[in-house]
Amino acid sequence: MKLGVVIALLVLVGVGAVFFSRRPPGPLPERLNNAIAPDIAGYAAALRESRNPYYGVVQSRELKARLASLAGAPRDRVKLHRLLCADLLRFNEIDEAVQHGEEAVKLARGLDDRELLAEALYDLGVARIRQGMLENCLPMHCGEGCVLPFAPHALYKVEEGPRAARACFVEVLTLRPGDLRSRWLLTIVCMAVGEEAPKEWAYPPLKSAVDIGRFENVAIPSGIDATNLAGGAVMDDFDGDGLLDIVTTECNPAGRMHYWRNDGNGHFTDRAEAAGLGGQLGGLNLVQTDYNNDGRLDLFVMRGAWMRDDGRQRCSLLRNNGDGTFADVTREAGLDYPACPRQSCAWADFDNDGWLDVFVGNESMEMRYPSQLFRNNRDGTFTDVAKDGGVENWRYCKGCAAADYDGDGLVDLYISNFGEPNRLYRNLGGFKFADVAVKAGVTEPINSFPCWWFDYDNDGRPDLFVAGYGRDIRFIAAERLGVDHDGPRLKLYRNKGDGTFEDVTKAVGLNKAHLVMGCSQGDFDNDGWPDLFLGTGFPLYDAYEPNVAYRNDGGRRFDEVTFSMGVGHLPKGHGVAFGDINNDGQQDVFVELGGFYPGDFFYNALFANPGHANRWIALKLEGVKSNRAAIGARIKVTTAEGRSIYSTVCSGSSYGGNSLQAEIGLGKTSGPVIVEITWPGGRTQRLEGVAVDAFYELKEGGAPRRIERKPFKLK
Secondary structure, three states: OOHHHHHHHHHHHHOOOOOOOOOOOOOOOOOOOOOOHHHHHHHHHHHHOOOOOOOOOHHHHHHHHHHHHOOOOHHHHHHHHHHHHHHHHOOOOHHHHHHHHHHHHHHHHOOOOHHHHHHHHHHHHHHHHHHHHHHOHHHHOOOOOOEOOOOHHHOOOOOHHHHHHHHHHHHHHHHOOOOHHHHHHHHHHHHHOOOOOOHHHOOOOOOOOOOOOOOEEOHHHHOOOOEEOOOOEEEEOOOOOOOOEEEEOOOOOOOEOEEEEEOOOOOEEEOOOOOOOOOOEOOOEEEEEOOOOOOOOEEEEEOEOOOHHHHOOOOEEEEEOOOOOEEEOHHHHOOOOOOOOEEEEEEEOOOOOOOOEEEEEEEOEOOEOOOEEEEEOOOOOEEEOHHHHOOOOOOEEEEEEEEOOOOOOOOEEEEEEEOOOOEEEEEEEOOEEEEOHHHHOOOOOOEEEEEEEEOOOOOOOOEEEEEEOOOOHHHHHHHHHOOOOOOOOEEEEEEOOOOOEEEOOOOOOOOOOOOEEEEEEEOOOOOOOOEEEEEEOOOOOOOOOOOEEEEEEOOOEEEEOHHHHOOOEOOOEEEEEEEOOOOOOOOEEEEEEEOOOOOOEEEOEEEEOOOOOOEEEEEEEEOOOOOOOOOOOEEEEEOOOOOEEEEEOOOOOOOEOOOOOEEEEEEOOOOOEEEEEEOOOOOEEEEEEEOOOEEEEEEOOOOOEEEOOOOOOOO
């Protein structure tokens, strides 16, 4: 099949014809009702007919006009050809992008400028890599496609793109031997065709220190292998049948939601249209909640992130009607205005009244778009109390997470900001907060993105993970080679129990640079120690870093297990969700893959846990005095051997959507366990003699009820 035909088919499947429809240019709407598809179609068309750096086409036309009118001036022509090469890649206009890249190289060869030639060759090499992915990974469509290291059956069959890229990067390295970016990308294209990179530029083999078994990607036989751009993902039980479903969004303003209902036999059916979600378009992130305490999980969609003023899209609060459908109640809830660029929120009961409130982290810039804290009025509506509470942030919020870090019974709030110090808002009560981040020692990294609270060392105190975000592949190239660099790194802060935190990042082996976006934490092997899954990337097409997995070794250190697990996809990783999707007691992992540019789509991945012979327990909690979803409830499990394991009911991270069912690995314990629950607000409950390897439902103050759930195989 010719490349042009392949691209045309993939665009129709992965991006959507509405977004690419031609409309007259005009101003972008400031307020949008995202439940009405025609409004979004107009917004998508307006974006396309703009200079938006992600979705606009005006800049390409202007660059072409400038190039056509430019006589002589070869250096300026090189620049314009390079710009067009990169710009056309956004929409997968590969043939034209390659032509401009080749022309830039041709002109640069006639100039006495090694650096200019090296940069032109690099750009052309990146275009050729993309060509190789479009001609191989996507049409091949196998579960291990574009996963590092390449499996034999996943090697590229159409080699024109990668071999041309190889030649480009080899020449760059002869001109500029220290170019780590080209060295890293050269290694990737050589692996794609089953060759070794030249010895003088080869990277160390991609190996995992620990083998915890291969997690097979079963998305294709499961029926959830749709293509997406960047988006959010939630894994939870939305219809109350005891099976975890999957819901996704994507950033494409005309991209539709998917509601993959678990059929209970290894297959999923997309019920988005039947559920009333067909008109919910766009959304870089989403989380689940139960805002009205009716026992049914609702959805909250966030839109407009990274888009600055073009991202003035409203969020969507989608009420679960309990009959398989959802209703958009954003306007009646008072959450529809102002429309702001946002991608993070934290649902928690900040005033301990038994109803979930929500902090919405907006991307504030130039004193616009402050963050919002919505108090739940307990009648289906919300009131913004952020200004009076002192949590407007006025910074570029990229992540937020809630937890009672100091054990005073009040939920606190951590804010991850991009380009400015992070904040830790301590809850003073009465919806009043104080920023104690400096005193607590948790302001870094300055360029940060996703974050979460979890008890990585099982000492009973919430610790804090926050990921740096460097947006430059040279940091990853240096990291993989073991060369020092100045890029933002991961941070892990251990809660010392006195209101301050210790930076233990180096001590536990996480002092690494990764381009972390979507991510979450769960337990790969049911040993009772929470592990990490990090989706990676940034919009540019040279951002090729495999998604990353780390196993927690007893709270002492984290070992990378990416390559032994088989989860190192090169396509960008966004929404990540852990959950026991086939009721076998093992947590599986769903990852929504795809980038931010309109052409950077890829298929979902669902990684089936192979099992590790450790014991487990699963608890579905229901609050009575507490919020009904029990979000924020702390669980302590004491094994027969006296070991303590801690878990919290939450969605996992600021860019992940784990099941709210507490799925707790217990290691090699021999018998019944003691379960102690600290409900939101501080009420405690103790249960003795609880059997292991079992599912339970527990209403606050009541006795546990064992639930029989039939396991099934993921094909």
